[in-house]
Amino acid sequence: MHVIGTAGHVDHGKSSLVNALTGTHPDRWLEERLRGMTLDLGFARLRFEGVDAGIVDVPGHERFLHNMLAGAAGMELLLLVVAATEGVMPQTLEHLQILRFLNVREVIVVVTKIDLLPPEQIAAECAAISDALTGTIASGAPFVPVSTVTGEGLDDLRSLIRTALQRLPQRDLQAPAYLPIDRVFALPGHGTIVTGTLMQGCIAAGDVLALQPSGKSVRVRSLQTFGERRESVQAGMRVAVNIPAAGVDEIARGQMLVAPQFVPADAFAVDFTPLREALPILRRRNAVRAYVGSAEILGTLVLPCVPQDEAPLRAQLFLRSPTVAYPGTAFVVRRLSPKNVLGGGTIEQLAPQAAPDADSSAPNAETVAAVLAAAGQALTAAEIARAANLRVDVVEEALIAIVERGDALRLSRPEAYVSGAFARDVLARVLAHLEQSQRAEPWSMGATSLALSRALAIDEALLVRVLDAFAAEGRIARRAGYFATVDHAPKLSAEQLAFFDERIPVDSAAPLRPAVLADVVAAVKASRVGGIGKAFDTLLATGALIKVNDDLYRGTQIAQIHARVEQFLRRNGKMTMAEFRDVIGTSRKYAVPLLEWFDARGITVRAGDYRMLRSRAPVSGEAPAPR
């Protein structure tokens, strides 16, 4: 078996394509469905005549690139998804930059949403896409225009997939088992299950493997691939492994389940190829985020010289925490902040001979770390310099090393630093509070910074900046103004869902007519259903319900209206208010605020009596803000 992966810019139709091919919608979380945006990896099985493969679906939004990276290493056949309506966009190229260093052997370019373009424009759009992909791993790959709405092109895509899979080389089944873990959960009666793409080797029920880097030895009780029980599984499969001896809380994405012979290491000799775009920012020593298997680990990449071109270099990679790798393991590195991709390559050898360059700033680093530890609040580099009696540039240099080793956390807006111990303590207290409150109120989005600041008696402004820094590392989630644990997906109770179904019915005679906001608010206030107020906030925050002036729409209604407006405008260029009313079959009372709402979100733009599409609307990562 082989693993197919999607890649491409946000909203270009990756998840819809996986759904159309497999019948499984890869967006697993309630929040993903509600927002219509993939946040984390999704998985589905692709089966048709002559084909049985796994698909890994990735998020397109740049904020979730770390999740994309956790699933990218396993991909062998890439479906590069590009919407015909937008063409090649920043994450299309960023995903290709990353995948160039991983294990992709075959690429198919899938041009989606062709139903939204006049047929005669499709060839020109494909040609423009092809031009924009020159010099990437998708250059020269077969192209297939599709629509997941009409089904056009899907049969051609299936036959291209069949051919591409046949060309893929077999994975190494004799090698020791190596499974980067991308999900961990517990099933009642079974205990801990980990899932991932088996990169090499085989695993059989009864095998004793090691969880790394902890080294804990675990016996495999049972195995599955896509819900089918197997006695053994082979490289190239998406696998779920039941290891009851390990607790769910001992394991996280990024750890590996491997044959016992692997030894964890935190230093590697690597073959590193810089990206051309990264040449101006690469130095000899580079603080990096390294991606190995499904892991994201901070570390330092030491180059033999400052690179002048894209030629591969023999370099050293030092990680802040250990991991396991085999010679030839692919890796990618990004800059700490901003997180540009710097390059990637393969791990050649454990424990390089030479130690990292002696750090001449070491004594200053200790002074700076001591000042921060004593401060108990955020300090700018200039404030630290005054307290430590050092030059600001010396402090800045020392801070890089201190941040890298975890003794300080860098805050932004404005840039300042807090001690690592203080920051970790804040994070631990916040996470403990959130876990408890999310358990008590699973329907909530999490907690606002104000609520956290009151509960934990921490200054709110400082709390927000510390949590934002951890959010950028993916250690806590910040969505629509709420902080939550990264795996928290709000779930309404059956009673709460029934309440909203009853209060906000969809009238089959007028399916796009909204409810009256004031009525729903009054009903929420009067209701005795437990947690109903927070559940209402959640529906608004996730965009499942949307306020438009005095009206309350379901997110699905707005999506339908949006689709109709977009289709009309792509065909006709402009639209009057009367045409809009006809398109959505509603009265002026609803039409005016709706169009203003679309204008305010940068979807449409007004010109005299007409509305037009605002071209290449900026993509917003947040749910629509409740007004």
Ligand SMILES: Nc1nc2c(ncn2[C@@H]2O[C@H](COP(=O)(O)OP(=O)(O)OP(=O)(O)O)[C@@H](O)[C@H]2O)c(=O)[nH]1
């Ligand atoms: N008309 C039309 N709409 C499509 C097509 N494919 C996807 N869409 C719509 O485009 C929007 C985004 O689709 P998704 O499949 O969620 O896009 P995605 O690439 O998975 O997005 P992220 O995972 O957030 O990066 C949805 O509203 C889809 O219904 C298509 O072929 N035609």
Ligand SMILES: [Mg+2]
């Ligand atoms: Mg998606």
